[in-house]
Structure formats: C-alpha cells, structure tokens
Amino acid sequence: MLKNYFTIALRNLSKHRFYTFINITGLAIGIASCLIITLYxxxxxxxxxHFANADRIYRLDSETHFNGNHFSLAVAPPLAAPTLLHDYPEIEATAxxxxxxxxxxxxxxxxxKEQYTVFGSNGIFKTFSLPxxxxxxxNALTEPxxxxxxxxxxxQYFPGENPIGxxxxxxxxxxxxxxxxxxxFPATTHFKFDFIFAMPGLEDSKDNSWLSSNFNTYILxxxxxxxxxxxxxxxxxxxxYIGPQVKSFFGxxxxxxxxxxxxxxxxxxxxPLxxxxxHxxxxxxxGTNSDITYVYLFGAVAFFILTIACINFMNLSTARSANRAKEVGVRKVLGSLRSHLVRQxxxxxxxxxxxxxxxxxxxxxxxxxxxxxxxxxxLVVPITPLFVATLVLAALVIGLLAGIYPSLFLSAFKPVNVLKGKVALGMKSGAVRSSLVVFQFMISIFLVIGTITVTKQMDFIQNKKLGFKKDQVIILHNAELLENQHETFRNEMLKVAGITNVSVAGFLPIAGWGRNDNSFWPYGKQPSQENLISMQNWAVDTDYISTLGMEIVQGRDFSRAFPSDSTAIILNESAVKRYGFKDPIGEKIVTGNNGxxxxxxxxxxxxxxRDFHFESLKQNITPLGIHLGKSGWSMSIRFASSNTASVIQDVEKTWKKFQPGQPFEYTFLDQAFGKMYTAEKRLERLFGIFAALAIMIACLGLFALTAFTAEQRTKEIGIRKVLGAxxxxxxLLLSKEFGKLIVISFILAAPLSWYAVNRWLxxxxxKTEIGIAVYLFAGAAAFLVAWLTMGFQSVKAARSNPVNSLRSE
Known part of the structure; x- marks a missing residue:
C-alpha cells in the first residue's frame, strides 16, 4: 500500500510540474533560510x-548609584577574588x-602586534578547567x-619546538x-585570549583599594x-570592606x-557564565557580546519564512481541489476510505x-x-547522525503540517455531489486561502518596515552631527614607540602636503578607546556625597580640539603661549550643567591624583x-573634561588632500624613518566610528535579505494562485472577450481580489510594525524619526510587487485567444 501511495504521489507531482516547481522552490528557499538562521x-x-562546570561559574558584577551617576560594571576591585575565596566556603575557586x-x-x-592579550591569575585553570x-x-601563572x-x-613563534622555558x-x-x-579558545567563548600574562607581574593587582574596579572576576x-x-x-x-574606605574619604x-x-x-x-x-x-x-533580542528576532523571522512557504503549499493544494475532486469521487466509489485518501x-x-x-x-x-x-x-553544516536525524524528522513534520489541512479538505468531498459535477469549493476554502495570503503579506510588510527602520537609523548615525569631524582623520597606532620624539614627528607630519593638523592623544571619541573616569568636586569645599561628580578626565595635547574639529562655545582652547594651561581644563556643556556653573570660566575643580x-x-x-558624542548613540552624553597631559599611544592626523593614498604613503615613509622595523598601522576615524555599530549593520543586511526572501516566497505562491485562478476562469474570460471586454x-477583474488582500495585510501589519519599531528604537x-511615509512606502512596495506578480498571469490570460477556450462549447 505504501509503495502504491508513493507511486501515485510521484505521478501527480510529475503531472502538475508547474505547481510542483512553485511548491518545491518556495519551500526549499524557506527551509534553507530557516536552516541558516537556526545555525546562526x-x-x-x-x-x-564547552567549559566544564559551566553551570557553576559566575562573574562578579557591580552596580553603583552615586549622586546622580549610575555605573553598571563587569569588573571588580583586585581584592575581590582573594577575599571571596577566603570569606565564603561555598566558593571553590576564583579567577x-x-x-x-x-x-x-x-x-x-x-x-x-597581538590583539588578544590579558593578565590572569593562576585560578583560571581551576575555575574554567582549562587544561x-x-x-x-x-603554578603556570604564579611567578611574575x-x-x-x-x-x-x-x-607561530616556536615552530617545531617545545615552547616551555x-x-x-x-x-x-x-x-x-x-x-x-x-x-x-573556540569561537563560542565570550572572551578570546592568545597570551595570558601572570597577574603577580601587574602592579595594579597589588592595589588595596576597593574603590577602583578594573578586574574581571569569576568564581566557581x-x-x-x-x-x-x-x-x-x-x-x-x-x-x-568598602564602607571604611569611603568613610576615610568623607570623614x-x-x-x-x-x-x-x-x-x-x-x-x-x-x-551566570x-x-x-x-544577556x-x-x-x-x-569582549563584544550579542543580544538575546536578536535571537528572538531571527527565530521569529525563520518561523515566519518557513510558515509563508508552508502556506504556499496549503493554498495551492486547496485551490487545485476542483481538479482533483473527480479523482476523490471515483476513489471513494471504488471503495477507498477517507483515511486512505488522507494518507495519499x-x-x-x-x-x-x-x-x-x-x-x-x-x-x-x-x-x-x-x-x-x-x-x-x-558557521558550518554539522553532518552528524543527530543533525541528519533532525532534518529527516523536520521534513516529516513539515510535510505533515503543510499537508494536513489540504488532505482533510480534499478527502471530505462527497462522491455523489462530485460525480454529478456539483463541486462546492465554497466560501470556507476561499476564506482560508484568503486568510493565509493576508498572513503571508502581513509578515512580508512587517519585515520590509523593519529593514527600512534599521537602514534609516544607520543613516541617522552616520549623518548625525556628532560634535566632532570624523572624516579625513587618520589614527596612527603604536605612537608610544616614538617616546620622546612625538613633537619632532608631529612637526615632520605637518610638512607633508595635505596634512593640516596633528594631535598626540590616545583618548578618542570612539567606544573602546582610552577612558578615565574620576570624581571631582568644587574648589574650596570638602568633598561630600552631594558635591562629588563623576566625570571623564582625558589627557590631551594643545592640538586635540582643532584636529578633531570640536567647537569651543565659551572661553578658549589650550595654547602653547600660556604655560599656566598645564593646570587648565576644558569642560563639555554637560559637565557645566552638572556643576551648575553660571559663568564657568575661571572656576576651579579638584580631583585626586591618579585616584x-x-x-x-x-x-x-x-x-x-560643545557636547560631542564620545560613546555610542545608545548612551547619553555625560560630563567630560580635557586637560593637557600625556596619552600618546595613538596620533590623530587630519588631512585635506583628496589624494588619500599619497598622504598615507608620506605618513608611512616618515614613520619608517623614525621607527625602522616597527609595524606601520593605522585606521581612519570614520571607519573606527562605524565599527561601534557592527551589530546594527549586520542586522540591517540580514533583515534586508530575509525580507526580500519572504516577499519572494509569498509572490511565488501568489503567482501560482493567480495562474490557477486564470485557468479556472478560462471560459469566463473567453466569453467576456467575445462580448467586448x-x-x-x-x-483588473483577475487582480482586484488579491489586491484587496494585500491592502488588508498592510492594515494589519502597520500597527504590529509600529510597536516593534518603537521597542527597538x-x-x-x-534616534531617527519613523514617519507614516515609511509605512505607506512599505505597503505600496508590497502591493506593487504583488500586482506585478499577478499582472503577468492576468495579462497572459486576458490576451489569450477566446476561440481556444470556447471551441468545446
């Protein structure tokens, strides 16, 4: 019996090649998209x-609220790890x-130049079971x-040798x-290191302060x-531990x-690790973490794309029911049970x-x-017995889910009515098909609006006035190698054609670069809980503001003509507001020397x-002060030349003159800025691809449905043409029914999209403004694509010769 079902199934699929092709193509694209997203x-x-005992490993994090400042940190004081191990017997190891x-x-x-380096305590081997x-x-990391x-x-460093010793x-x-x-370390680790230096050799590790947090602390x-x-x-x-140290400061x-x-x-x-x-x-x-939101988002996209593909199958199967009605009637007359037909x-x-x-x-x-x-x-496709078994099971489940409604619908035909020619496809079948088409295009429009939103936000980020000029600035790395030659190198740079400004400062307005947060209080007052203000405190040179294109709105910039500028500071507008200065010029603020x-x-x-963005646009601009000092691990070079390659060649030539044998490495400031939004750009690209796939799969189904509708109404079209239509x-007659469904899809998708878009923003x-034009554009685009899809088949049917359709009459 099973062989008979299989043979008949192959014959039917082969007989209706067009619909089989549409179904297989749409379903294959949907499954492929779902597989890739699942791997992702x-x-x-x-x-x-992969870590042994991963369910028992935790990281010690901290959260501080103080005088209006809020810090959420993945770091702790250096003393936290040994203190935890000593004071709490439930802890087995710390790192x-x-x-x-x-x-x-x-x-x-x-x-x-090695990127993945870190200092680590010897406890990492026990905490993470790192063999x-x-x-x-x-004792691998017990000695400095x-x-x-x-x-x-x-x-790489010791090919064919034993590196120990x-x-x-x-x-x-x-x-x-x-x-x-x-x-x-495998790719699926939230940190990745190639070199772990012994913690006892780090001076910071001997710090007894509980008020300074720089160490990532893990416990088992x-x-x-x-x-x-x-x-x-x-x-x-x-x-x-913290109370006494805070008390010694405040009194x-x-x-x-x-x-x-x-x-x-x-x-x-x-x-939890x-x-x-x-999370x-x-x-x-x-390291840079991901977000559970993206897991939910892409999981929903995978589900929707696969659902759209399955809907195509259900729609085509029920739509073609009239063609198979007589088959069902004959089979039932010859003794087939409904269960046999369902299985078929x-x-x-x-x-x-x-x-x-x-x-x-x-x-x-x-x-x-x-x-x-x-x-x-x-990502790789894991060809394992479990993976293969999962695919086979998934194919079986999807086949059952996609076919269960059409099989029940087709097998329910009454043979008496069918053989008399009274096949009542009825409103029920049409209503189900219409509902499924609405659902398909509702999801497609939702994905289009999501893609447009992400794109607009990325454009907003790239074009927003940041308070500094990120274009045509070269960031030269390894500048600390110049040591006492910074000024000489800077002067040589200014001789290069096209270079207008050079600044030696490692603090840059890009997340991930130098940061230094200190507490300040007004001069002449004792520090207290009320007047301590946490502020970014950057050491720069006299050319910093002019090189990065920042704007002085009150007072003046640093100048070599004023020796007193060694104890001067320039505040951003947020800092002035935080201090409450009405006329800030000449005011004095105090901080601890190196904490x-x-x-x-x-x-x-x-x-x-003027306030400028020195972190992601996800964050508010916080108080910032810059003062003269050394932070020469990078150099910013502004150039006005249109010949960027020539400028870089000249910079490299000068670098090799000063530092022969040392690597010449640079990035552009605008590129470094763009890297802060890598996740968003990736989301934009992937969302766009999956939105296009969803619309394509939905249109494949619509294409086949329109073709079938035209096929069913061949004689009606012929008569209308003879009568002068x-x-x-x-x-218009053939398209308007499905056109109404697209409009309904848009009406349902718009509020759902509005909610999701606002939650993401x-x-x-x-953030950018998402006006009604975005929603109207997405709806119009979906309608246009759907109309073109329907129009092709409609025009083909409308232009057919009525003689061919009416000759049997």
Missing part, C-alpha cells in the same frame, strides 16, 4: 557551554583577568614575567618566560551551593546607612517536503560561505566645548 542562533546559544589591549610580541627581531597541552597548571599562550601562537620579548622591554600552552561555586544565598551575603562584604560623620538613605548604593551581583554572551552589556566586558495526500506532501529539504541543503552549502562573510560568522584623594590636583576652567478590464537615546 544555535551558535549564539552555545557560548561557553581574575585584567584587560591589557594590544601588545607587541617578538621572539628575536620583528615585533608582531594545558604543555606546562603545569598548578611568565606567560601561557595558545597552541596556534606557540606554533623559552622567552618572549613584550613591548621591546620585558622578557616573559613561557610556562604553558593551552588549546585555542561548589556543588549544591546557591548563587542567590551567596549574593545575599554581599551587602555585608560592602559594609565590611567620620559618614555612614553607609546615610549613604543609602540619600539614594546611593554599591551593589555586587553574580552573572552561560548568560554573559546574550550582558556592561562597562568592562572582556499526506504522502504527496511529505514527498514534496523531502525533495525541498534536499534542495534546501544544497542551497545552504552554496550560500553559507557568503553568509558567513556577511554575518561575520564561521589618590590624599593628594589632589586643582584645575582651572578656561573653556567650554478589454484586456485592461480583465486584468528605545535602545537608542538618539
């Missing part, structure tokens, strides 16, 4: 799961990381000037002994220990109770689903490399600069 999502969901950015590494002569391929994990490295880097030179001055080699709980119970003990830790009249009563708080909490990649976006993250139609559906899956898998293999480039991923409030520095305000009137403090 599954990678995000698998982050950090500390201290980010250190780029390092220049060499074995003999040529430096290589060493070479070396002893018990030792380092463990990844397998790939060990092969060998020496690497870091930043041209420090010798580090290799004490271990670990396996490369013992089996059965409750993270909630441990968190409940943290307020006592704050009172015991004996300070109390933590009074501190909290004024709306302030210092709170520690635990973030498995939640960091998708954490704090200051001081070890389900076999056709499942067969079509399996064909679609095979084609979809081929599509995935073909497009996945391009998708990886677009999405900046390294030491026992030794203070007083700055005099000489100017006010024009081609245009017939096209809430992530941005500064």
């Amino acid at each position: 999502i599954s990678q995000d969901l698998s982050f950090d799961k 500390n990381f201290r980010q250190w950015g780029w390092r220049r590494v060499r074995r003999t002569t040529d430096n290589i 060493l391929l070479h070396g002893n994990a018990a 000037n030792t380092v463990v490295m990844s397998r790939s880097k060990a092969e 060998q020496t690497l030179i870091i930043d041209n001055k420090d010798n580090y002994k290799v004490t271990g080699v670990f396996e490369d 709980l013992r089996n059965g220990a409750s993270p909630k119970d441990l968190e409940a003990k943290f307020p006592k830790m704050v009172e015991t 004996n009249d300070f109390s933590m109770q009074d501190f909290a009563a004024k709306g302030n708080k210092i709170q520690y909490m635990l973030t 498995l939640s960091i990649h998708l 954490s976006d704090k200051t001081g993250e070890l 139609f389900l076999m056709e559906s499942i067969l079509l689903s399996f064909f679609s899956f095979m084609i979809a898998l081929a599509i995935v293999y073909l497009v996945l490399p391009a998708f990886n480039v677009l999405a900046e991923r390294n 030491d409030f026992g030794h203070t520095i007083t700055y005099t305000v000489i100017g006010v600069m 024009s081609v245009a009137s017939i096209v 809430e992530n941005y403090t500064y």
Whole structure:
C-alpha cells in the first residue's frame, strides 16, 4: 500500500510540474533560510557551554548609584577574588583577568602586534578547567614575567619546538618566560585570549583599594551551593570592606546607612557564565557580546519564512481541489476510505517536503560561505547522525503540517455531489486561502518596515552631527614607540602636503578607546556625597580640539603661549550643567591624583566645548573634561588632500624613518566610528535579505494562485472577450481580489510594525524619526510587487485567444 501511495504521489507531482516547481522552490528557499538562521542562533546559544562546570561559574558584577551617576560594571576591585575565596566556603575557586589591549610580541627581531592579550591569575585553570597541552597548571601563572599562550601562537613563534622555558620579548622591554600552552579558545567563548600574562607581574593587582574596579572576576561555586544565598551575603562584604574606605574619604560623620538613605548604593551581583554572551552589556566586558533580542528576532523571522512557504503549499493544494475532486469521487466509489485518501495526500506532501529539504541543503552549502562573510560568522553544516536525524524528522513534520489541512479538505468531498459535477469549493476554502495570503503579506510588510527602520537609523548615525569631524582623520597606532620624539614627528607630519593638523592623544571619541573616569568636586569645599561628580578626565595635547574639529562655545582652547594651561581644563556643556556653573570660566575643580584623594590636583576652567558624542548613540552624553597631559599611544592626523593614498604613503615613509622595523598601522576615524555599530549593520543586511526572501516566497505562491485562478476562469474570460471586454478590464477583474488582500495585510501589519519599531528604537537615546511615509512606502512596495506578480498571469490570460477556450462549447 505504501509503495502504491508513493507511486501515485510521484505521478501527480510529475503531472502538475508547474505547481510542483512553485511548491518545491518556495519551500526549499524557506527551509534553507530557516536552516541558516537556526545555525546562526544555535551558535549564539552555545557560548561557553564547552567549559566544564559551566553551570557553576559566575562573574562578579557591580552596580553603583552615586549622586546622580549610575555605573553598571563587569569588573571588580583586585581584592575581590582573594577575599571571596577566603570569606565564603561555598566558593571553590576564583579567577581574575585584567584587560591589557594590544601588545607587541617578538621572539628575536620583528615585533608582531597581538590583539588578544590579558593578565590572569593562576585560578583560571581551576575555575574554567582549562587544561594545558604543555606546562603545569598548578603554578603556570604564579611567578611574575611568565606567560601561557595558545597552541596556534606557540606554533607561530616556536615552530617545531617545545615552547616551555623559552622567552618572549613584550613591548621591546620585558622578557616573559613561557610556562604553558593551552588549546585555542573556540569561537563560542565570550572572551578570546592568545597570551595570558601572570597577574603577580601587574602592579595594579597589588592595589588595596576597593574603590577602583578594573578586574574581571569569576568564581566557581561548589556543588549544591546557591548563587542567590551567596549574593545575599554581599551587602555585608560592602559594609565590611568598602564602607571604611569611603568613610576615610568623607570623614567620620559618614555612614553607609546615610549613604543609602540619600539614594546611593554599591551593589555586587553574580552573572551566570552561560548568560554573559546574550544577556550582558556592561562597562568592562572582556569582549563584544550579542543580544538575546536578536535571537528572538531571527527565530521569529525563520518561523515566519518557513510558515509563508508552508502556506504556499496549503493554498495551492486547496485551490487545485476542483481538479482533483473527480479523482476523490471515483476513489471513494471504488471503495477507498477517507483515511486512505488522507494518507495519499499526506504522502504527496511529505514527498514534496523531502525533495525541498534536499534542495534546501544544497542551497545552504552554496550560500553559507557568503553568509558567513556577511554575518561575520564561521558557521558550518554539522553532518552528524543527530543533525541528519533532525532534518529527516523536520521534513516529516513539515510535510505533515503543510499537508494536513489540504488532505482533510480534499478527502471530505462527497462522491455523489462530485460525480454529478456539483463541486462546492465554497466560501470556507476561499476564506482560508484568503486568510493565509493576508498572513503571508502581513509578515512580508512587517519585515520590509523593519529593514527600512534599521537602514534609516544607520543613516541617522552616520549623518548625525556628532560634535566632532570624523572624516579625513587618520589614527596612527603604536605612537608610544616614538617616546620622546612625538613633537619632532608631529612637526615632520605637518610638512607633508595635505596634512593640516596633528594631535598626540590616545583618548578618542570612539567606544573602546582610552577612558578615565574620576570624581571631582568644587574648589574650596570638602568633598561630600552631594558635591562629588563623576566625570571623564582625558589627557590631551594643545592640538586635540582643532584636529578633531570640536567647537569651543565659551572661553578658549589650550595654547602653547600660556604655560599656566598645564593646570587648565576644558569642560563639555554637560559637565557645566552638572556643576551648575553660571559663568564657568575661571572656576576651579579638584580631583585626586591618579585616584589618590590624599593628594589632589586643582584645575582651572578656561573653556567650554560643545557636547560631542564620545560613546555610542545608545548612551547619553555625560560630563567630560580635557586637560593637557600625556596619552600618546595613538596620533590623530587630519588631512585635506583628496589624494588619500599619497598622504598615507608620506605618513608611512616618515614613520619608517623614525621607527625602522616597527609595524606601520593605522585606521581612519570614520571607519573606527562605524565599527561601534557592527551589530546594527549586520542586522540591517540580514533583515534586508530575509525580507526580500519572504516577499519572494509569498509572490511565488501568489503567482501560482493567480495562474490557477486564470485557468479556472478560462471560459469566463473567453466569453467576456467575445462580448467586448478589454484586456485592461480583465486584468483588473483577475487582480482586484488579491489586491484587496494585500491592502488588508498592510492594515494589519502597520500597527504590529509600529510597536516593534518603537521597542527597538528605545535602545537608542538618539534616534531617527519613523514617519507614516515609511509605512505607506512599505505597503505600496508590497502591493506593487504583488500586482506585478499577478499582472503577468492576468495579462497572459486576458490576451489569450477566446476561440481556444470556447471551441468545446
């Protein structure tokens, strides 16, 4: 019986090649899209799961509210890790990381700039169960000037050799002994390091202050220990260790109770390791995380695209019911039970689903490399028994889901009525088909509006007045190698044709560059909970503002003509408002020297600069002050020449003159700015692709439905033409029914899109306006594409010779 079902199914699919092609093509594209999105999502969901005991590892995070300032940090004080291990027996191990950015590494002569470097405590081996391929994990990072490295880097620096005991030179001055080699971190890790330097060699790790947080601290709980119970003990830790240090600063009249009563708080909490990649976006993250919102979003897109493809099958199957009505009637007269017919139609559906899956898998293999480039991923199709079994099961389930309604609908025909020619397709079938078409285009319009919204927000970000000029600025890296030659190099740069300004400063208005946050208070007053203001405090040179194109709105810029500018400061407008200065010029503010409030520095305000965005547009502009000082790890070079390549060649030539043998590395300021929005740009590209696919699949179904409608109304069209109907009137007749459905789709999609768009834009403090024109454009575009799809078949039917359709009459 099964073989008979299979044979008949193949014959039917072969007989109606056009509809079979439409169904298989649409379903294959939908399945391929769903497979790719599933691979994308599954990678995000698998982050950090490879660590043993991942469910017992947590990161210590902190949140501070103080005098109107709010800090949400993924870092803690250096003393937090050993204190936790000592005070709380439910903790089995702790690990500390201290980010250190780029390092220049060499074995003999040529430096290589390594991006993934960090200082780490020896506890990382126990906390993360990180095995060493070479070396002893018990003491690999217990001594200063030792380092463990990844397998790939060990092969790069010591090819064919045992790296243990060998020496690497870091930043041209420090010798580090290799004490271990670990396996490369997989892509699904929220941090990635190639070099881990021993924490005892870092001076910051010896800091006894609980008020300075720079260390990413992880803990491994013992089996059965409750993270909630441990968190409940943290307020006592704050009172015991942080309270006395805060009191020593504010004076004996300070109390933590009074501190909290004024709306302030210092709170520690635990973030599960498995939640960091998708649920954490704090200051001081070890890497760039994703967002659970994107998982939900792309999961919904995958579901909708697959649903649209399945709807095509259901629509075509029910629409073609009249053609198969006599088949059903004859089968029933000859003794077929309804269950037999249901199985027959389900076999056709499942067969079509399996064909679609095979084609979809081929599509995935073909497009996945391009998708990886677009999405900046390294996805692969996992050909494993589990994966194959999942695909087979999915093909079976989709075949059943897509075919269950058509099979029940077709098998319900009464043979007496069918064989008398009374096939009542009825309003029920038409209403279901219409509802499904509405749903298809509602989702398509929703995706189009989403794509337009993301595109407009990206255009808004790129074109918004940022308060500085990001175009035609070269950021020269490794400028610290110039040491005491900065000024000489700067003067040489100014001799290059096209270069107008040069600034030596590592603090740049781009997230991820130098940042330094300090507390300030007005001169002449004792620091208190009421007057302490947290502010970004950047050390720059006299050419910083002119090079980056910032605007002084009050007072003046730094000048070499004023030696007193060594203790001057320029505030942004947000800082002036925060201090409440009516006339800020000449006012003085005080801060601790390198965070030491026992030794203070007083700055005099000489100017006010217009607020500029120095973080993502998702964040408000916060108080900022710039003063003269050294931060020469990068150099900004503004040029006016249209011949960018020539300017870069001249800069490189000068660099090699000053630093022979050192790498010449640079980026453009506008490109570095754009990297802050990589996730949004990726979302824009992917959303656009999937929106186009959704519309294409929906239009495939509409194309086939229109063709079938025209086929069913062949004689009616012939009679109308004989009676004088024009081609245009017939096209309108055939198109208007589906045109109404597109309009209904738009009416339903608009409010849903409005809600989703506004929820997404809430992530941005500064955002574009999405007016009614966007919704009307999306609706009009969907209507136009659908009308063109219908129009092709309608015109074809309207232009046919009526003699051919009426000759049998």
